[in-house]
Amino acid sequence: MSPWIVGFTVFFGYPLVTTAYLSFTHYDLLSSPHWVGLANYRYLFTTDQTVWPAVRNTLWFIAIAVPLQVFFALGISIMLSRARRGVGVFRTIFYLPALAPPVAATLGFVYLLNPATGPVNTILGKLGIEGPLWFDSPQWAKPSLTLLALWGIGNTMIIFLAAVLDVPRHLYESAELDGAGYFSRLWYVTLPTISPVILFAVVIGVIEGLQYFTQAYVAASVAGGSASYSAESANSLGYPEDSTLFYPVLLYQQGFRYFNMGYASAMAMLLLAVAFGLTFLIVRNSRRFVHYQAPGR
């Protein structure tokens, strides 16, 4: 136990307390922290013009991309559970994108969705559709990241597939005897039975949504770099027009580009409060929708 307690104190307990303390200070790593009271929070909530776009972007992602991911993964796993042939092959194909390292996958998508010469717009053009600017357009940058997220739903899909295949057969059979068709069996048997797993996927999705960083950072610096030819990729965070400036990206920029460590700590405290608040809300409200089987089935 002792290494865990040491590690826990050094890498979790102590930082948590220190983050709280630093959030009331001005600190740039060079001089010692200087107490400023609530000034960081006041700036965070009232003055800083970039915080609200960042919060909005992160909430957008959680409200739109995360439910879409769950919905897609569920759809694919239900189709897979009904397939008679080639389940293994299909499962591998749907899982592979989840394995692609995030940086590599993001680079791939920035190229695929390149407005001028990318394959997607080329194909759309041949079909007579003028493709959007994707990662270069403030309206389309987040949907492009959503497409990337949907491509990588493999893990969720595997979890759902196991859950769907675990639904006891006798439940379907009795529903069939009662005259339930395909969709009502899906709605009244499959979904309620696997609802704890769906809840789990939603909670994980929200937590990951709050941390969404790598794809946004890479997409912005790559797409931004290709438009402006700037050598310093850091200047392009949030490209285009702050539409991919997610909250963790802003926190990184404040803390580790500008070295406003005190301010970044205040942002971290807000993130902590929101993470706990959201998880608590979801788990509490889920009691109405989630069906738990009696233990020891």
Add this chain to the structure above:
Amino acid sequence: MTSGAASLEGTGSFVRRRPPVAVRRKRLLIAIANHSLLIATALIFLLPFVFIVLTSLMTSHQALSPKLWPDPFAWHNYVDVFTKAPLWRYALNTLIYGGLATLGLLVSSIPVAYALARLRWRGSHVAFLITLVAMMLPPQVTIVPVYVLFAKLHLVGSLWPLILPNWFGDAFSIFLLRQFFLTIPEEYLDAARVDGCGEFRILTTVVLRMAKPAIAAVALFSFLFCFNDFFGPLLYTGESSQHWTLSLGLAQFRSLYQVQWNLVMAATVIVMTPVIVLFFLAQRAFVEGVTLTGVKG
């Protein structure tokens, strides 16, 4: 844990009364619709890989044109990439990071997980709750003080800040291993105790052997996490390029070679390949591990 293919074979094996023709025809139609939809979706999931590989074989001029098929095939891209960026250096750094971090994570997390699963001690319940909370927390919340700590130890600009925390236990791995240890029947442990085994010997002989699949899955996830990690390497080694990992190096590659999409895609393929090869070598551990995270959660 039944995998998808296995349980489907199971349902096909017992003999059923043949349903009437109309019902059979309807079922066949549904099966055909289901399979066509699956094949279409699977093709869409594969297309990004196809385009990435095709582009990696184009000449730099052609990669900027709307043509989709390489003509001629520029195999030398895969040689050129290694001269443009020190990919071997990045790969070595990735191996050092992934190897040492995973080793430390196993050594430190297994005893803690065992203590949480099988030993009754004061505060074990609280310790487990804290583990859960630590798992849910966005890493950004504690990152500022941890960074400051490593900066004071003059370790920023090396791989150590990425490796060291793993030697003090990782919440997610502890949770996963604990869940698996709980499934080991207590009788085995009692039998060992009767034979005069101490808890440490029980852990190293009985538990480790029975938990091999779970440990393999945890090790695999840990290594993959390190391989894919972008935030950590960016934070701690961003300024010292001799310590870049593959993920970080790949992201920077693009800003060095602005318009040479063919080389960028070749580098992308090179970074994706090891993970995909690893997947095919250890497919069972992957799927079981992913399922373990969901079903037991």
